[in-house]
Amino acid sequence: MIISTNWLAEYVSLSASADALVERLLLSGLNHESTRTIGSDTAIEIEVTSNRPDCLGHIGVAREAAVLFARPLHIPDPRLQEAAVAAAADIAVEILEPQICPFYSARVLKGVRVGPSPQWLVDRLATVGVASVNNVVDVTNYVMLECGQPLHAFDLAKIRGGRVIVRRALPGETFTAINHKTYPLTDAMGVIADAEGAVALAGVMGGAGTEIASDTTDILLESAQFAPLSVRAAARGLVLASASSYRFERVPDPAAVDWASRRAVAMIAEIAGGHVSRGVVEAGHLKVSPATILLRNGRVAEVLGIEIPAERQQAILIGLGFVAETVDGAGSRWRAPTWRRDCWREIDLVEEIARIEGYDKVPENEPIAARPVAESARERTLRRASEVLVAAGLCEAMTRSVVGAPLEVTASPWGDTPPLVCAPPLVRGADRLRRTLLPSLLEARAVNVAVGAQRPDLFETARGYLARSADSSGQASDDRPTAPSPVEEPLLVSFVIGGGFASAKGLAEAVLERLGLVAGAVSDARVVVRPVVLDLFAPGRAGEIVLERPGRAAERVGVIGEVAAAALAAAGLKDSVAAAELRLDRLEFAVDMEPARCRPSDFPAIERDVNLIVDQAVPWGDIATAIDDGGGVLLEECRLVQVWTDAERLGAGKKSFVVSLRLRSNAGTLSGEEANRTVEAVVAACGRQCGAVLRA
Template structure:
């Protein structure tokens, strides 16, 4: 909204400078955008929040200024002289859709001379950025910018059939607006129609056929109420916003419907001549229900934390147009002004008093009591995982939650229900809520490689989105739905980096270790890596990470693998990439943040290497389980030194694991004999469980 300071001074005489005015308006709710000079006038652009349609006119802003600077406010009371001949003789009005248009009024002015506007009118409109058209159109614009009520003037002679009907547009009905563009309407929009068709799109714009032209002599002046949603649907649907639609979407002052009509009629007669016909042709019921509100004066201090005397509270409300109905010691009862539809509760009055009194009076040194707070398990889990990845040299990425088809995978690691789809797309072509972060990270790695980025190893912590199957989601009952949403949102931490499976596995294990979930933990938690087949990963080079907990079913908490050729190529990547994704929402319940650990042994250790030959198909995971079982409590660490195959020396289909065992006791120095017995037990267990043979 642009305000002309000259125009403002018609209603309130201010001694303050423009800067002081702008500052006070800014601190009372009318945000300042900019100020500039237009001839001898000054334009001030302010931002008006959607709850204050009264400030979409100069009078509303003048009222604010009058209250802020404690100056009187002067609002004209136009009473145009009416001729004996009634308007109803020339026009009839009917509303078919009260939901779209609660109230419609028409005035008739005859014998006007359409021509250029006087200079003062041209100048005022120019200050606020409105081009002059002709005297009649300029007056309708002027009055709208004065009081916030949009008006429309039709050439009465071009209204066919002498009858106005407010109805729903017919689907597919066509309409040529005064901008000479033709629009196809839908039945959510309202139209003003004459006997043959639409002459205006209700609340938005008039049509070209009935606009005021040089030869117009008789005018139909429309002042009406239109429903905000219908106006909004028309303006947005047709991309045809106007000053009129903007105001109707925010509901102008109902009392201004008649005032604006009188004001414009009086100005037309004064500037363009002619005579106002008798009476107003009306249809419908004016929608106005100003609230009556009780204010406890003590409530102001309870909300604001500052004392404002009761008489000051009352002065502010009166100045804003509230009418005191009763006043007693502790409170007062107020009728809200018609233009303040947003004020209907006590708290609304408190806000009015606060913003006029000024929030600068609210102190900024009122302490709140100390209250202890701790990081949640989720926060700690997320942060610990990120800390490991950052320490290991990865950069945190943030990719879009909604992706295009190209970044979709046929099977997510977290279920095969199809992705949820949103409208509109987040960005062009991206309308699927992702079920895994990995394709997005691969794309980001590819984009980095394309610009020569050095080692773009990336990770991200974000949610995935999985549609729950229909029976799993509780249908909402009544107004308040169940707390659970029908969408499962796994909290994922995912990374992609150059290298082999082993490189990625080491990284994943480091993250798990920092969460207190080791591959072999004393606390009963255990993750195992098991072969898995997923589109994203190269065949035979991927694993699922399964969490095992005592007394609970094992569940997948992660996947890891070398990325298959197709997704690599899709991301523009050539060299091997390993990718992993962990479900922190499943791990956070297993995370062991405060482990109880035992004191390290003071006694020396003994190291023994064993070379075990097994069949090719025996995985290391099985062998290590056997080693642990065989060695008992003395095993401190079991380290894989080497894996090798040699058909000649080991035999075909065999491989050798060279394992280094570190043995140590908590109760004394191990003897060579004890170590020997332990190694023998390890070899025996490995033989029993994995068919392993000790290589001499």
């Protein structure tokens, strides 16, 4: 909304400068956008929040200024000199759709001379950015910008059949607006029709067929109430927002409907001549029901934390147009002004008093009591995972939660229900809520490769979105607030790095270790990695991380793999890439954040290497378990040194694991004999459980 300071002076006489006015308006709710000098006038652009349609007219802003600067407010009282002929003789009004138009009024002027507007009117409109059209249209715009009520002037001679009907648009109906573009209408929109068809799009724009032209002599002036929903449907549906639709969407003062009509007709008669027909033709019911509100004594202080004297509170409310109905020991009772539909509760009055008094009066050194607060398990899990990945040299990425079809073709590691789709798309082509972060990270890596960024190893922590299948939730259509959401949002930490499976696995294991999840650790939870087949990963080069806890079903908590050639190609990557994704939402409950660890032994260790020969098919994981079982408490660490095959030296179908064992006791220095016995036990366990033999 642009305000002309010259115009404002019609209603309130201010001695303050434009800058001082701007500052006070800004601190009482009308945010400042810009100030420009235009000729002898000043244009102040302000931002008006959607609850204040009264400030979409100069009078509303003047009222604010009058209260803020304690000046009287002067509002003109338009008087009409009406001719003997009745308006009803020329026009009839009918509302078929009260939901679209609760109230419609028409006045008639005859014998008008359409022409250019006087210079003062042209200047006023120019200051607020409105181009002059002719003396009739300019007055309708002027009055709208004065009081906030949109008006429309029709050429009465072009209204066919002497009647206007407010109805819904018909299926297939089209409408040519005053901008001479033709629009297809829907039944969500309202139209003003004459006996033959639509002559205006209700509350949005007039029609080309009935516009005021140089040869127009008789005028029908519309002042009406249109419902916000149908105005919005038309303005948005047709991309045809106007100053009128903007105001109707915010519901102007109902009491201004008649004032604006009288004001405009009087001004047109004065500027363009003509005779005002007697009376006004109306249809519908004008709903004016201002609230009566009790303001309890002490309530302002309870909300604001400061005392404002009762007289000051009352002066503010009266200045804003509230009417005191009763004042007694308990409080005061106020009738809200018709233009303040947003004020209907006690708290609304408190806000009015507060914003005029100024929030700078409220102190900012009020102590608040201390309260303990702890980091949640989820926060700690997230932070620890992020710490490990940052320490390992990865950068944290942030990618879009909603992706395009090419990224979503790969199946998610977390279920095969199809992705959720949103409308509109987040950005062009991206309307699928992702089920895994990995394709987004591949895409981000490709962006880095394209610009030649070195080692673009990235990780991200974010949610995935999984539709719960109907049978898994059992009650997907349940709408009780306690029912489980039909959408599951796993918390994922994912990374994509250059290198092979072992690099990704090492990093994933480091994260798990930082969370206290080490195989065979003190915690009763244990993670194992098993081969898995997933579209995203190369066949035979992928594993799933499974969390095993006593008394619970094992569940997948992560996947690791070398990215499949097809996925690399889709992302535009050439070099091999490994990736992993972990479900922190499944890990956070298993995490051992304050483990009770043992004191390290003070006694020396003994290192022994063993060379175990097994069948090719035996995975290391089985050997590791057997070594663990055989080594018992004396086995401090088992490290895989080498894996090799040699048909001649080991035999066909065999492989060798070279393992370094570190043995140590908590109780005393280990003897060579004890060490030998432990190694024998390890070898025996490996033989028993995996068919391993010691290579001589």
